[in-house]
Amino acid sequence: MNGPSPTETYPMKGFPQVCFIKNTISNPQIVIGDYTYYDDPNGSENFERNVLYLYPFMGDKLIIGKFCAIACDVKFIMNGANHKLNCISTYPFSIFGNGWERVMPKIEELPFKGDTVIGNDVWIGYDSLIMPGVNIGDGAIVAARSVVVNDVAPYTIVGGNPAKSIKARFPEETIKMLLDVKWWDWDIEKITRNLEIITSANPIVLLNAK
Known part of the structure; x- marks a missing residue:
């Protein structure tokens, strides 16, 4: 045998807490590699609920490589969460309509940090938060409850809020x-x-x- 099939939603028979999330994704803006799993006792197949503010009009993507281990309650904040930063108020008046839509910002006026890219063989610990446009390199480890606001070098362990480098693995x-x-x-x-x-x-x- 050559391991579990990458097309199995629940590769551990009788244990739906773990699923290969590539088989459960419907949003084309989320790209997942083979054997990457999400571990969640409250519906591991619903990983997409943890990808927040991913709107088609922004055009950004969440890209996760192969053989990644993603712990329960990891969240990804995408570019659609951003408000204009160069104005007196950051309040999004325009989304409520009723005459306020006249100050709807143009897409190019909103902060945009590009795709969020997670490499291969990355372990993201429990309840961590990954901010928009972050790149996490192959083989990296993100400690539990970290807030990742900057890129993470390959094979580096990071932790904290904001997450900082703890050490290189090799x-x-x-x-x-x-x-x-x-x-x-x-x-x-x-x-x-x-x-x-x-x-x-x-x-x-x-x-x-x-």
């Missing part, structure tokens, strides 16, 4: 090697053959994986 040369190897892009047969290496504490051995 030496710089090892991180470069892991980013070159990209084990998550191997075919699933090769990944399965090399699970003992992938789950070991010796990344260099990946270079000899067959």
Whole structure:
């Protein structure tokens, strides 16, 4: 066998708390890689409810790579949450109509920080909040209840509010090697053959994986 099927919504039989969320997404602005899972005892298949203010007129996307682990209550704030910042008031008068729509801002007048991109093999801890336009690199770890407002380098552990770097997971040369190897892009047969290496504490051995 070569592991669970990436097309299974609930890969752990009898345990719907965990689901491969690629199979539950309907919004085309959310892109999820194979084997990325969301863990939530209150409806893991409803991950989209945690992606907030994702409006078609803004055109931004949430992109999450393969083999990511997303804990319960992680939230993603998207660009649609932003108000104009260069005015006397930030109150969104225009959305209430009744004559106030005359001050509707143009899209280009609203803050826009681009797509939110989560790399591969990223672990995002319980109740964390990811702000618009953030890029979290491959292999990174976000500690529980963090508020991520800036980009996170690959294979870096961050935590806090605002989240700050705690430490790199590996030496710089090892991180470069892991980013070159990209084990998550191997075919699933090769990944399965090399699970003992992938789950070991010796990344260099990946270079000899067959």
